[in-house]
Amino acid sequence: MELTTAEENYLKAIYHLSEEGKKSVSTNDIAASIQTKPASVSDMLRKLGEKEVIQYRKYYGLQITELGKRLALQTIRKHRLWEVFLVDKLHFAWDEVHEVAEQLEHIQSTLLIERLDAYLNYPKFDPHGDPIPDEYGDVRSRPRIALNEMNIDQGGQIVAVKDSSAAFLRYLDKVGAYIGARIKVLDKVEFDGSVEILVDQKKTLFMSKDVASNILVLQS
Amino acid sequence: MELTTAEENYLKAIYHLSEEGKKSVSTNDIAASIQTKPASVSDMLRKLGEKEVIQYRKYYGLQITELGKRLALQTIRKHRLWEVFLVDKLHFAWDEVHEVAEQLEHIQSTLLIERLDAYLNYPKFDPHGDPIPDEYGDVRSRPRIALNEMNIDQGGQIVAVKDSSAAFLRYLDKVGAYIGARIKVLDKVEFDGSVEILVDQKKTLFMSKDVASNILVLQS
DNA sequence: CTTTATTTTTAGATTAATCTAATTTTAATT
DNA sequence: AATTAAAATTAGATTAATCTAAAAATAAAG
Secondary structure, three states: OOOOHHHHHHHHHHHHHHHOOOOOOOHHHHHHHOOOOHHHHHHHHHHHHHOOOEEEEOOOEEEEOHHHHHHHHHHHHHHHHHHHHHHHHOOOOOOOHHHHHHHHOOOOOHHHHHHHHHHOOOOOEOOOOOEOOOOOOOOOOOOEEEHHHOOOOOEEEEEEEOOOOHHHHHHHHHHOOOOOOEEEEEEEOOOOOOEEEEEOOOEEEEEOHHHHOOEEEEEO | OOOOHHHHHHHHHHHHHHHOOOOOOOHHHHHHHOOOOHHHHHHHHHHHHHOOOEEEEOOOEEEEOHHHHHHHHHHHHHHHHHHHHHHHHOOOOOOOHHHHHHHHOOOOOHHHHHHHHHHOOOOOEOOOOOEOOOOOOOOOOOOOEEHHHOOOOOEEEEEEEOOOOHHHHHHHHHHOOOOOOEEEEEEEOOOOOOEEEEEOOOEEEEEOHHHHOOEEEEEO
């Protein structure tokens, strides 16, 4: 079963959106995440359904299949290995790699990926701290820690929330502490447990212990 | 001016055919060299003409332009740099690289190629002994002679092959006639053009005219 | 210098991926 | 529950690359 480049990109996007805990993945979400129009997504969903990498019922929703997950993880594995190569070997900055890795991930050659993996010394995480699936799609994900339990100067990436109420999510959205944001703990106030963090190397943000304890961080 | 992957492949084929000394490049030649149908070639020639990478008059013939040459050399440069990477760093056998390099050459990123070039230590020749153009398309090529055209007792170094099919490369590998091998012509059989050579001052080797004519030697 | 053969090009389809505009379905709001 | 709003899908076009079959142009042979 082989997928075209476009199909791989859609499937990867669907996988990522599925993993982000959200209830179900909408056509609009996908369109937004890969900069295309909903009409194009509808069409592609039909095709991906036929190829059985997703289960799809129109107007109703979709669910990624085991096959789909495996293929998506293969693409993600390639993407992240190339990112390691670009940063470790070719000295790219971590914010310069994405676009190029986006192209490299579609090169088809299992031998190439095996050799690249070995050459890079079987890395387990990419330069952004995201785990690299092994050739079977298994991910050794790192334990996550509540933001309020991190120490000063520790950094990481927001990967999940404990409280997923609409109010909380709206709040996080407003202050820019979205899932995926890279953060660093700048300060902790002992007596009330509140914290000050740096978000995406730009914005500083204060939050109460109550809020911080509901944010899960993947440490890097 | 950017070319699609297909356009790059056509242009590369045209460049190579043009360089092979032949009078002019025919539609059929191109079709044969990239395994496609003449009808498709006609269509593409029109497009390449519009993009001014070739001068094209239908039924009459074509001529690659300076712009076309520059772009073709850029693609060839990328292809050969990737081949060096695959062989030197990922330990591919020299007959395994072509297919993968064929994909990698289309990755678009000047930064990537600059960095790769530096990482490989600015190689001047690829694993098949073919020269790698610099970023301006300049090629430092060495004068070479086909092995079957050398005289008895002449010596030299194998620097390239004309036929780079996997089958041929595997054969050469097996008999020990690798790129870089130092050879000396011991005997030539007049009536069938076959030759006997000494490889690395150790091993004698018989080869047909057909094989010898596909091996290029830098005379010493 | 005609006729035949070869080469090249056009005409018309097909596949993949995309778009805009229109329609249909589902969700939200009085 | 009826109406409005939002989301999703279909219809119909477009672009790129390809093909087969037919037509046109050039080259080769008698």
